[in-house]
Amino acid sequence: MTYQLIRSAQPGSILERFACAASHVWQAGYEQPFIQELRQGILSQERFTWYMIQDRLYLDDYANVHALAFASCTHSTIQQDLAHALGDIAHELATVHDTYTQVFGISEQRITHAVQSAAARAYTTSMLETAYRGNTLEILVALLPCAWVYADYGARLAQELGDAVHGHPYEQWISTYAADDFWDASQWLRDDITLLAQQATEVEIQRLEQMFVQGVDLERVFWASAYEMQAGWNF
């Protein structure tokens, strides 16, 4: 298991079960060309721009999932956590997206006219479906791969690159997700899942485990589709 997985998952906890169940797709995601070329600094600007645009659309839906979870949730502390998390998404947009939008000259018009790729839509549709139909625990588990996979890959990239991260073409991206701040910002999610899962049955936990594995795989596919510069539905 990788550094972030060890750091967060207490032996026997639900988080450890999730991490173990997803370990092969998690590793496959890290080894895929998008991440490895990004690490080497040779990922083309064209592919990264494609990803950035898809990610802008993704983050809109991701924010909506938080808002829907807030609306259906009856725990006031979890509602506060969700509201706070919306501020963190705004921060991610300001640090990562605004940087690359400027550096790579991605026009607002291009973003406005972009259509979600098939893979990106599959991911956000699955999260939104859970947000509309699921209970609070299910919605939080749908959000977990997003926070955890990015923190883990960011930390691994930063660790492998060492000082070479300075001046790297994707330094801002790597540093944002490798930062302790990014990891700490999702501590509420791991804590709230752990708390709510105490009331869940074994059958429910097994279903959550499957949802989590699917989410990690959708993260992998999201990058793969950006690498292929996959088109949207109305091409």
Ligand SMILES: Cc1ncc(CN)c(N)n1
């Ligand atoms: C697809 C995706 N997943 C996760 C993250 C990290 N918030 C992101 N920006 N984009």
